[in-house]
Structures are given as structure tokens and as C-alpha cells.
Amino acid sequence: MMPKLYFLGFLFIFSLAGMTETQSNCESLKPQKVHFQSRNFHNILHWQPGRACTSNNNFSNGIFYAVQYKIYGEGSWINKENCSDTQQLFCDLTTETSLIRESYYGRVRMNYTGRLSDWVVTKRFIPFWKTKIDSPYMNVTQGNQSLLVSLCPPNLPSRAPRENSMTMEKYYELLYRVFITNMSLGKEQMVYEGTQRIVEIEALTPHQTFCVVSEMYQPKFGRRSQRSEKRCVKIS
The missing domain is CATH 2.60.40.10 (Immunoglobulins)
Structure with missing residues (x-):
């Protein structure tokens, strides 16, 4: 019975290690510093690649980003169509955030060869207050x-x-x-x-x-x- 117990224990530890590695990889794929920059009510969402991408140049060709936005208080997120499969590190949301006294959120996630990161959400953005x-x-x-x-x-x-x-x-x-x-x-x-x-x-x-x-x-x-x-x- 002992060898069998040892074998089961090994599988359990191996599966935990795999889960930890997967979670770590997903965490390292998350876009960094997701934020709005606004000048004269031109409202642009910016972000930086995840930690795994900045430390490995081989990632760059297979990285795509998706962007969504919503007005504060609304439940559902809206896809920004021309930023739904982009390799750029910014997305113009000027038209989508043109009610300048409203509060908005944007969010970004990364897709690397089918592996999706978690969404990263901005702080609340009010164009009237934040635009320069x-x-x-x-x-x-x-x-x-x-x-x-x-x-x-x-x-x-x-x-x-x-x-x-x-x-x-x-x-x-x-x-x-x-x-x-x-x-x-x-x-x-x-x-x-x-x-x-x-x-x-x-x-x-x-x-x-x-x-x-x-x-x-x-x-x-x-x-x-x-x-x-x-x-x-x-x-x-």
C-alpha cells in the first residue's frame, strides 16, 4: 500500500505545482499600468506588456490585446471593436468617452497563443476632471x-x-x-x-x-x- 500512497502523493504535489505554474504564468501575462491619458478631451487608454513579455522577446509576435469599456454604474462591458485584437499598447476611446462629466472604466487583457490573462481595470476616469x-x-x-x-x-x-x-x-x-x-x-x-x-x-x-x-x-x-x-x- 505504501508505494501506491507515495505515487498518489506525488501526483497531488505535481498537480499543485502545475496549478501554481499556470497561475503564475497567467499573472505574469497581465498587462501593466493600464490607465487613461487625456489631452483636450482626446481620451486614450494606455498599458504596458505583462512581466513575462518584457523579459522574453520571443513573446512579442504572438501577443494580442483586447479592450473593453463601460460607464460607471452599468453592469456590462462593451467591446472596443478595432482594439479587440490589437498588438498596439494604446486604444483611442475618445468617441466612447465623449460625455465628459460621466465616469468611465476601461480594461485590457492579453491573449498569447490562446492563453488569456485576467482583465486589468483602470481607475475611475472622468474626462472633465482628468483632461489636460x-x-x-x-x-x-x-x-x-x-x-x-x-x-x-x-x-x-x-x-x-x-x-x-x-x-x-x-x-x-x-x-x-x-x-x-x-x-x-x-x-x-x-x-x-x-x-x-x-x-x-x-x-x-x-x-x-x-x-x-x-x-x-x-x-x-x-x-x-x-x-x-x-x-x-x-x-x-
Whole structure:
């Protein structure tokens, strides 16, 4: 009887080892750092390969990812069709997340030659709060001892925000801020804050170089964009 018991014990231990190895492999296949990145309401889901994939280059050709999303509070997940069998490490969910005050989740899993990882879910994503606003587009032309600054907001996705057709400035309650520096003095000052897209800076000293930058500002929440590229002009 003893040999038989030893044999059964060996099978039991072997099966446990196999289960542990399978679970370990599945765990190592799970995508890493699954998260949304949002700029100007362009909402992109990003992730990184599982640990097994980063340590073995032979995996790369056989790896595919599937993406699903849902609105917070809804039970069922929805497949993102053109990201259901992708080898990329990102998926554009801008259209699917275009109600910018809603809460969303995304999730990703990996398929390696028929072996599926578990789904990895993002944190709750609310575009209104999470999107980052780019700097305004700015053009500077010289007048008579003055500079004319033309401003334009960053581009929104063509289908978002779906719930309102107002301009980005009005919907998001954004203001333009314009700053100027006399390069001889090296001191910057804010010369404008408001909603106008055309700003004239007058009474500038001739034969001096002035540099202008701008940003978008949301006073309600104290949020601001990055600054625009600096434009420098020598007043004639």
C-alpha cells in the first residue's frame, strides 16, 4: 500500500505545482499600468506588456490585446471593436468617452497563443476632471509701437464633448492670459486676462525686444494650461 500512497502523493504535489505554474504564468501575462491619458478631451487608454513579455522577446509576435469599456454604474462591458485584437499598447476611446462629466472604466487583457490573462481595470476616469488643456495657439504681429496677439484654443475632438456645442472657452469657462517681457529689463508682467481672442499691447518702447507667451486659465478650479511657445519681436 505504501508505494501506491507515495505515487498518489506525488501526483497531488505535481498537480499543485502545475496549478501554481499556470497561475503564475497567467499573472505574469497581465498587462501593466493600464490607465487613461487625456489631452483636450482626446481620451486614450494606455498599458504596458505583462512581466513575462518584457523579459522574453520571443513573446512579442504572438501577443494580442483586447479592450473593453463601460460607464460607471452599468453592469456590462462593451467591446472596443478595432482594439479587440490589437498588438498596439494604446486604444483611442475618445468617441466612447465623449460625455465628459460621466465616469468611465476601461480594461485590457492579453491573449498569447490562446492563453488569456485576467482583465486589468483602470481607475475611475472622468474626462472633465482628468483632461489636460494644451496651451493656446498664438500669433504675434507688430503694429505701431504695439504688438497684436491672436489667440486660438487647442483643438477638440470632432465628436466631443458630445453634450454641448459651445466653444471650448465657454463650456470650460476658460480665460486667456497674456504675458510680456521686456528683454532689456528681464521682468515679466501679465498684460491681459479675459476671453477675447485678439489682444493689442500698446505703448511699447522702440528698439526694444519684447517676448510674449500665453496660457489658458480656469479660474473656478485654479487650473491652467502649459504656456505657449515664446514669441519675440523687436519694436522698430
